[in-house]
Amino acid sequence: MLGANPTANSWSNSGLDLHLLVEPGSGRRVGVEQALREAIRDGRLAAGERLPPSRTLAVELGLSRGTVSAAYDQLIAEGLLIARQGSGTRVAEAVATPGPVTPPIVGSPKPAAPRHNLRAGSPDISRFPTTAWLGAARKALGAAPADAFGYGDPCGRIELRSALADYLGRTRGVRATPDRIIVTTGVQQALALIGTVLTASGTTAIAMEDPYIPSFRDTVRAAGPVVRPLPVDGDGARVNLLGTGEFDGVTAAVVTPSHQFPIGSTLSPARRHYLADWARAGRLVIEDDYDGEFRYDRQPVGAIQGIAPDHVVYLGTASKTLGPGLRLAWMVLPPHLVGPVAEAKRLADHHSETLGQLTLAELITSHAYDRHIRASRLRYRRRRDLLADRLKPRAGRPLTGFALSGIAAGLHALIRLEPAGLTEAEVLSRAREYGLALEGLSGMWLSHEARPDRPQGLVVGFAAPSESAYPAALDALVRALSWSSNPR
Structure with a gap:
């Protein structure tokens, strides 16, 4: 035996x-x-x-x-x-093992990775609060019940949903209870789940701000509905158009009212109330509050969900406060959508990763999350101020032909290019020459056709570089925007 x-x-x-x-x-x-x-x-x-x-x-x-x-x-x-x-x-230590086989180069060699990064969409991940996260993880795991390591609730861990209900009510004016929250792997998954549920219930068209994040539009379209472009101006999305014939059949709208991406405007009070009334008439607003924690020149604008909680889906994320690698986001849903969305989540991936949920819950309840956000807000405000200062015209550096906007909040700014100055394509080409990763506004419209009512511009993410790398990234941006070919 x-x-x-x-x-x-x-x-x-x-x-x-x-x-x-x-x-x-x-x-x-x-x-x-x-x-x-x-x-x-x-x-x-x-x-x-x-x-x-x-x-x-x-x-x-x-x-x-x-x-x-x-x-x-x-x-x-x-x-x-x-x-x-x-x-x-x-x-033996001296044993030589063969390295990976390098395939032959066909055509042009792959370009080198950019030296500088001013793309929007990420915080400074080098400032991730590792010490606080480790402390929260130890405490959370020490107190975790055995069932935390098995298959769980598609809605997410109750510890995190309870912590989020308190936190969102306190900081964003969201009216939430734990049973109305579903934890997802990101806002993109949240949009996919909502799109699937709405399609199953008969929704055929959804309005989405234009310009907006292209991959988010693709996600909604992949779920079934047709996407109708909702124009944006200095007062945010032009939600008053939702009541016109152009939007007949539209029963849901995706908006970023606190800080529109990528234009950077905030939805005006009059439009906020119009949108809430539009939703109360049997429709649905999907509120993407991706960077609502970061306001610099005035108090944060409360979520629209707070004034129409039964008609608004609120979307939040840890991607901008901590880092996208955590894959943690959340939805606060009207009661009638909780069951269908939870079932869609179960069919998609059963439930989100558990240990990160428990750690984030501990981080929130201990108020270490608040402390991290306050420190980040001060740091990003200094970066925003430095960006604005560096783009001021100076002797020997002819910086003209553009305007900086959308900087009252968030982690990105918009540089609008004036018709008489450098074109978007020219600036992006020069940026590549200087090793700078940068995004243009043109690729974020639903239709990429050039139109006179669409400004050209650059979407500058001032949060992504590390503290030490940020000044050099700004140097490259200034050179790309300068009329001089060899600025001093």
């Missing part, structure tokens, strides 16, 4: 699982030698890796200990293995 011989099953707790394929037809010792050589040379056994004792490997392979010992001795003689008293047999 296997369990009767302790030596026979000692391989199961030897500390190293080792898969060796001994070719049939070869001598037993030769076969073990060749299998070990291949494992070393293809990198499966790394330099310095400790091998199982000869007795243990012999039991696993069904061979005699002498056969395995002889194979080890031969590879030691070849310099592939080393044996030291008290430390066992290891792969």
